[in-house]
Structures are given as structure tokens and as C-alpha cells.
Amino acid sequence: MPKYYKQTRLLIAVDCIIFGFDGTELKLLLVQRGLEPEKGKWSLIGSFIRESEDFENGAARILNELTGLEGVYLEQLHAFGRPDRDPLERTISVAYFALIDINQYERQINTDFHAEWFPIQKTPKLIFDHDQMVVMAKEKLRYKAAFHPILFELLPEKFTLPQLQSLYEGIFDTAFDKRNFSRKIQSTKLLVKQKDKDKESSKKGAYYYKLDKRRYAAKFHAFLNFIPNPDNLK
Amino acid sequence: MPKYYKQTRLLIAVDCIIFGFDGTELKLLLVQRGLEPEKGKWSLIGSFIRESEDFENGAARILNELTGLEGVYLEQLHAFGRPDRDPLERTISVAYFALIDINQYERQINTDFHAEWFPIQKTPKLIFDHDQMVVMAKEKLRYKAAFHPILFELLPEKFTLPQLQSLYEGIFDTAFDKRNFSRKIQSTKLLVKQKDKDKESSKKGAYYYKLDKRRYAAKFHAFLNFIPNPDNLK
């Protein structure tokens, strides 16, 4: 029951840029589009918004439908509205980016989508303006990660310093000195050293750490300087 | 001609949070709403999006209609989509924030709107979720201003260091040491000292400065640390 007369009404979609980290590389979860136009091509996961659904709910819903996960880190990225972005009919897309622990992703949760992880450097061409969304999401992730302890969302509950460092190095595409990195991370007091070690990736083994959740919540919005040299960022 | 069947189509509006600085205080440009519901109440300036109009264009258009200005600094803030945010009919709002040189604002440009500047601390209650938009815009402005030389967009072409400092002090709601402030600002090499002085606000007069536009463009995306003590920001 339209109340504002003579105004254009448009389709609204929510699309999710889903990041995961496999211990070595940053990855993106993509699906093969199930409907025309561009059926069969690679795409971000998305859905039209429902009648009485918030964007945030919509994003959480499609994320859950695809991965089986709940309580995932989600943040609105940007609203995309170029009139011709969907050639079939004008559609607004509100894009969200999500950070998930890749190990918790359940491959079999939903066979409606053909979903696949792609290394961030080797993503296929995506439909519509989804490539632009991915570029923007990568920038925002970098930007945020430079000052906020956001990257822990990509890691499992227990992780090692070398893992954390290689995550940061992947995001910022640069190498850090491990002594300085360790000192800086420890100085945040966000980590709690565990008694056990990860023996997978080395003979000596690296100590596991967990997040101090209290401090993490408190410091999340603080400005911290995680990366050594600001000039590394354009 | 709808092509995606059985999907909901919604109204899309663009709303602008317009900041200005009068030399002393940060201000917000608000209008009295011209249509029902909530007619006559204070509101951000906004408009439904047109058939083949981008968000960015839409924001620039309404900004121009209201203020007469072109080439204004505009940045997308957030898309707001709570189903009940407009009680009459569900409407998505894509909010932009704008920084303008208040001196260039032309009061007479558009009498369709009753527009008024309000000190940021003394804004009236706004319709719908516009108060929330303002809060978010203030946060984002602070956040960006802490690392990017964005506040120059609020100043006239020629300005003095004391003016600049009081702008920063207003934004961060704190006082800075003028010697340290001056040194830090100068170290960015973004400013070019002029030969003439502003004699309005003091007997001795303060030198005017202009932005070095080349360096400004180059450094805009760089991370700089404009504010003295990071702990001042939550």
C-alpha cells in the first residue's frame, strides 16, 4: 500500500563479502549465481531484502543460509546504487563484509549454492559491480585492521603468534619483524598465553594464545596502531 | 517494467548531514519538513531518489538545491533500512555527510525549505532516525579527522592557524597546546603561509594560510596523526 505517490520504488538486495583466513592466505567465499541474468557466473552471495527485514538481519540470514554460522562479525560496507548495475532491473545493493573463522565453515550446509573459497589475489571476474565491492571491502578491512583488533575475527579460538603475524602480513602485504610484532601485540594485553603448543607447522612448536574477551570488547573501538610503519599504507 | 517477480520494491531516499564551521562552532544545516508525515518538524535535508539517479548525484543535487553549492565534499555515511523508520511507508535512506564552507552558503537560494544552522550541541529533535544519523556522522567525522586532513573542507580558502586549531578543538572537544599544534600541522607541509594577516580577531593579526592543493590531494588518503593524544578518543 504505497503512501508516497508518484515515487519510484526499487529492488533492494544485500550482498556479503565473506573473508576467511586459512592460516596462509586471505580468502573470499563466492557462489555461482543461480538465476538469470548472468546465471552460472561467479558472484558474491546475496539476496533480495524481505518485506520486514533489516539490512543487518538480511545479511546475517544469507550468511547463515550459506555457511551455517551465527554470530559472525558483520559490518555494513557501502550502498551501491548505480542505475545500470543490474542490467535487468534497477536494484540497490547494500553490501556487508563478514569475517569468519574458515575452520567453522560447513561445506555441506547448503547445496543450493555452489560455493567456493578463492585466494583473494586469484578471484574470478564477478558479476555486476561485485568486483568493485570486493576492492572496497579489502580497503576497508586494511584500514580498520590498522587501528582496531578486528583480524582476530578471522582466527580460531586458539592461535599462535606466527599465525597472527602471517595474517597481518597477508592483509598488509608486507613483512614484519617478528620481535617487534610480538612486542607490540603483547603490549595490547589482548592475548592470553596457553600452556599447549601447536606442533603442526614446526618442530619446536608455537604456543597457543587466546583472546582476552573482556579486554577485547573494551579495546575494540580504541585507536591502536597495529602496523609498524604507516607509510606502508597508501 | 519489473523483471524479478514477486520481490518487494521499496522507496529510496538520500539524506544529507551538512556540517559547517562558523569560526567558533561546528554547525548543522537542518530544514523544516515540507510533507506529511511529521510536516513542520526539523529534519535533515533529503529527497527520494529519481529514476536514473545515482546516490552520489542525488546527494549532490539536493545539496545544490538547498545551498547553491557545487563540488562540495560528500561521502556516503551509511544506509539505513529499519522497516519502521518511516511510519507511513517503508523507505530506505542512504545518508551522506557533507562538509561545506559556511561562508559560501547562500541563505536565499531556496525558500522552499525553511533551513537553519544549529550548533551541533543544540540541535532540535529530528524526525525518524535522523538523530541517529547525526550521531553516526559526528563519529565518522571525528574518526576521519583524526587521520585525514578532512577538516580543511570546512574552512574558507584562506584561514589562520588559530581558526584551524579552534576547529580541531571543537571537533575533538578538547584543548590543544598551540605550539605543538602549530608544529604538527606545519610538519605535514600542507599549508602555505600567505603575506597578509587576518586582523578581525586580534590586534596583532594572524597570518593567513592556504592549502597546498597538490600535496593535499596526494596526502589525503595517507594516515596522519592529527590529534595529540589518541586517548582523547574513545
Next chain:
DNA sequence: GCAAAAGTGTTATCACTACACCCATGG
């Protein structure tokens, strides 16, 4: 016993903070 990765400490440099006095002018 050796290769491979983890862990750890020191020094030099730089950036930031705190702080106080002189200057120019209009009235």
C-alpha cells in the same frame, strides 16, 4: 646432528608532550 621455525633483548632514533616568554597592535 642438522634443518626449520620459535622465541627473546638492546640500542639508536624519532615523535610527542609539557612548558613560558616575547611580539605586535588597537584602543
Next chain:
DNA sequence: CCATGGGTGTAGTGATAACACTTTTGC
């Protein structure tokens, strides 16, 4: 001549960056 706001320098402190060797253990 004095009140007002503008402009400048320095010393102490804390954070960052550069840098190399020892430890553990699986093979």
C-alpha cells in the same frame, strides 16, 4: 601604556625500528 591574542624553542620522555643469536625437536 597596557590588554589581547599571535607566535616561537627546548628539554625530557616514551614509542618505534633495526638488528642476531639461542632454543627446541623431528627427521
